[in-house]
Amino acid sequence: MIKKSKKIIATGLLSTITSAYLLSSFAQADNLSKANSTAQDDLKAYIKFSRVIDIVKNNYVEEVNTTTLINKALKGMMSNLDAHSAFMDESSYSDLNTQTKGEFGGLGISITLRDGVLTVITPIYNTPADKAGIKSGDIILKIDDKSTIDMNMNDAVKLMRGKPKTDVTLTIVRKGENKPLKIKITRDIIKVDSVYVKKIENENDILYLKITSFDKKVVDSVKKAISENNNTKGIILDLRNNPGGLLNQAIGLVDMFVDKGVIVSQKGRKISENIEYNATKVNSDTKTPIITLINYGSASASEIVSGSLQDFKRTIVVGEKSFGKGSVQVVLPFEETKEALKLTVARYYLPSGRTIQNRGVSPDITIYYGKVPEAKESDFILKEKDLKAHLQVELDKIDGNITKKTEENNTTKDKKIETITHKMLYQDSQLKTGLDILKALIITNKGAK
Secondary structure, eight states: OBOOOOOOOOSSHHHHHHHHHHHHTTOOOTTSOSSOOOHHHHHHHHHHHHHHHHHHHHHSSSOOOHHHHHHHHHHHHHHTTOSSOEEEOHHHHHHHHHHHTTEEEEOOEEEEEETTEEEEEEEOTTSHHHHHTOOTTOEEEEETTEEOTTOOHHHHHHHHOOSTTOEEEEEEEOTTOSSOEEEEEEOEEEEOOOEEEEEETTEEEEEEEEEOOBOTTHHHHHHHHHHHTTTOOEEEEEOTTOOOBOHHHHHHHHHTTOOSSEEEEEEESSGGGOEEEEOOOTTOOOSSOEEEEEOTTOOTHHHHHHHHHHHTTOOEEEESOOOOOOEEEEEEEBTTTSOEEEEEEEEEEOTTSOBOTTTOOOOSEEOOSOOOOOOOOOTTOOOHHHHOGGGHHHHHHHHHHHHHHHHHHHHHHOTTOEEEOHHHHTTOHHHHHHHHHHHHHHHHHTTOO
16 A cells, blocks of 8 residues: 655645655666666656646746646656556545446446547447447447546546446447447446356257456356256357456456466566466366357456466357457555555466467457358258158147247256347357357267366
8 A cells, every 4th residue: 555655745846756756666667667767867857847836836827836746747657558558546546436336327328538539348248338239349429418528537437427327428439330320328227247147049958148347246147057957968158248357256266167277377576466366176177168259359367268268178259359458557545645546567378378458369269250041941941840741630649749848957957047038149159159168068068078
C-alpha cells in the first residue's frame, strides 16, 4: 500500500518536488528511458516538472490550484504508460469499488483504448449493450454529444454509467458499415451471471457452459454443473465476448482439466512479480473432450483459459482470434485521500512461453460467426422408409414412445436449463462447428477412460 508523506510542506518548489519524488517510486516503466537515470537526472526532471507547474499556475488564463494541476499531470502520465494504467481520483476510485461489487447502473460494456481510440472489447452477455446490438471491435466516436477523441477510459466509463432507466446514445464506427451508427441504450442495474448452463437439443451427453466473466463464483458453478450432469461425454466451453476477471478463477478452471504443469506465469520488472501458477492432481478430469469457443471479445482471463488448455492439448479452440490483453494490473490505494493508482506490473505467459499481450490466442480452427445453411433431402430421392409405408405406423409408435420418455426425463432433470434448439444452432456457425468436432472427439474417445 502506498503511503503519502505526513510532513506538510506549504507551497512552492519543495512541495512539488516532494510530490513528484513520491510518485517516481512506482511510476517508472521498462521503456521510458534508454538507461537507468542517475540521482542527478532525477533531480533535474523533478525541477523541470515543478517549474512547469509553477508557470502554469501563475500564468494560465484562468486561475487553477496546484492539486488540480498535479491530478491532471498524473492522469496524463499514467494514460501514456499503457491503455490499462490510470490515476484514479476520489470519484474514479469510488466508481471502481462500485463496479467490483458486481451491481451498478450502466450499459454492460467492456472498453479499452486501442491506438488511442476508444474501442469495445465486448458487450457483456445479456446486458443493455448486448441487447442493443453493440459488437466487439466497435469504435465509440461519441457518448451522447461528447466526442471521445483524447478521452481517457475513466471519463468514458463515467459518461456511460448513470441512473437505471435513463438513456445514452453511442455514436460508433463499425467495420463493414459505410457511415457511423447511432445506438440508443437504456441503462440498467448490471447484475452479471457468470456461468450459464445449457443443453443442446437431442445432444443429452454434451454439456454447454457459457462463461460471461470470471467472477468469484466461476469454478464452483462449473463444478456444480458437471456434477449435476454426470453423464456428460463432452463439454463446450463458450468464452466468446468474455472480457476476463479474476485470475484465480481462470487458473482454477484450467486446473479442473489438467493435472500437471504450469498453467500460466507472470513476469515483471520486480522479482516479486515473477510468479508461476501450477496445476494440481486433485480431481482433475484429463479425459473428457473439450471444445473452447473464442472471438475478438475474449480477453484477459478468458485468453489464459483458452490458451492454456490449448497448450496442454486439452481442447480444440474454435472461432476467431482473441483480443490480446495479457498484462497484469494492481490497484494501489493511497491511505489518506481515497485515491489510487491502477498500474501494469507484469505480463502473462502461457505454458508454452508465448505471451498473450497484443497477440491474442489464435484458434485451432478459424470460423467466423454467421448462419449455417441447412441441407435438405431431395424430394426426388426414394429411400427404404418411403417403400415401407405399411410399417410407418409402428415406427411412429416407437419413435413417439422414445420422444415422450426423453421429454419426460428432460422435464424432470432439466427444468431450469435452457435448451439450444436445432434452429438456434444453425444461426451460430462457430457453435455448430464446435459441436460437430466435439461429437467426432467423443466417438474417438470411447473406451479411453
